[in-house]
Amino acid sequence: MTSSRGSQRVLDGRCAVVTGASRGIGRAVAEELARAGARLCVTARDPEGVRETVAALRAQGADAVGVAGSVADPAHLWEVTDRAMAAHGRVDVVVNNAGTNQPYGPLMDADPDAWRTAFTVNVEAPLRLVQCAWRAWMAEHGGVVVNVCTEGAGHVGPNVGAYGTSKAALLHLTAQLAGELGPAVRVNAVSPGLVRTEMARFVWERAEQAVAAGLPTGRIGEPRDVARAVRWLASDEASWITGADLLVDGGTRVRAAAPFGGDPDAVQRRLRYQFPGA
Ligand SMILES: NC(=O)c1ccc[n+]([C@@H]2O[C@H](COP(=O)([O-])OP(=O)(O)OC[C@H]3O[C@@H](n4cnc5c(N)ncnc54)[C@H](OP(=O)(O)O)[C@@H]3O)[C@@H](O)[C@H]2O)c1
Numbered sequence: 001m002t003s004s005r006g007s008q009r010v011l012d013g014r015c016a017v018v019t020g021a022s023r024g025i026g027r028a029v030a031e032e033l034a035r036a037g038a039r040l041c042v043t044a045r046d047p048e049g050v051r052e053t054v055a056a057l058r059a060q061g062a063d064a065v066g067v068a069g070s071v072a073d074p075a076h077l078w079e080v081t082d083r084a085m086a087a088h089g090r091v092d093v094v095v096n097n098a099g100t101n102q103p104y105g106p107l108m109d110a111d112p113d114a115w116r117t118a119f120t121v122n123v124e125a126p127l128r129l130v131q132c133a134w135r136a137w138m139a140e141h142g143g144v145v146v147n148v149c150t151e152g153a154g155h156v157g158p159n160v161g162a163y164g165t166s167k168a169a170l171l172h173l174t175a176q177l178a179g180e181l182g183p184a185v186r187v188n189a190v191s192p193g194l195v196r197t198e199m200a201r202f203v204w205e206r207a208e209q210a211v212a213a214g215l216p217t218g219r220i221g222e223p224r225d226v227a228r229a230v231r232w233l234a235s236d237e238a239s240w241i242t243g244a245d246l247l248v249d250g251g252t253r254v255r256a257a258a259p260f261g262g263d264p265d266a267v268q269r270r271l272r273y274q275f276p277g278a
Contacts, residue, residue, distance in 0.1 A: 010037070
């Protein structure tokens with residue numbers, strides 16, 4: 001029989017690369033994978049944020065390294081892969097978590113160059129990082145990819161055209177890669193609903209109660225809710241799952257049937273009238 005401690009260390013000895021890991025969902029994912037026994041290579045743009053995350057992971061007992069840089073820079077993605085290989089000798093898990101919700105606003109006002117940035121960060125970077133990991137390790141030894149998409153990719157909303165369209169492309173990329181890279185590599189997505197992070201602060205800060213009241217689970221998400229789903233998909237417990245999109249949204253899609261109603265449009269209202277950073 002496996003002890004409860006043993007059964008939690010489902011990633012013992014494996015190496016995971018997590019992008020956007022200095023705060024929010026990515027930080028929670030890195031910590032969760034470390035608790036599961038993984039060795040980590042984490043990234044984000046701010047070097048101080050990367051340093052602080054690596055220190056926290058090490059304090060947790062994890063074997064962790066980090067590289068600062070933007071996922072929009074192809075050289076950074078090779079650097080991350082090389083660093084993981086140099087430090088840990090393998091890249092078993094890639095979590096494409098870094099993302100942008102810019103440019104925010106109506107599509108007719110969108111600068112096509114800024115629109116392209118959304119696709120560079122949210123779609124092209126995940127593909128490039130998987131290519132790096134495939135060439136460095138996964139083609140020969142196998143592995144797992146988890147792409148962090150969004151529940152919002154399943155429908156449209158005010159001001160989030162670039163975000164939603166690029167995340168919908170990431171979902172399609174997930175399915176396409178799952179088909180192309182099996183059986184060596186499994187590729188799945190998690191799609192969070194509203195989670196308490198900096199990126200979504202402009203939505204939840206003034207509307208948390210209204211949003212929570214409209215959800216069957218009665219609360220907005222915490223980063224660890226998503227991290228646990230990523231850990232499970234990354235583990236062998238999910239060995240027959242690939243090409244899937246796991247909604248981690250507190251019941252956002254089924255809220256219309258919730259007994260107490262709440263305000264099912266609370267998020268859309270925030271997206272319409274509140275802006276990131278405002
Ligand atoms: N929060 C939500 O409600 C929600 C809902 C659905 C989906 N998501 C998705 O979840 C993912 C994580 O978002 P979050 O809410 O945790 O955001 P967050 O709290 O703002 O954290 C974003 C992380 O990504 C890093 N990052 C941002 N741009 C980067 C880039 N170009 N290159 C490298 N690192 C970058 C940030 O550090 P630096 O600034 O130092 O680079 C930070 O570590 C995103 O893909 C987002 O679309 C979030």
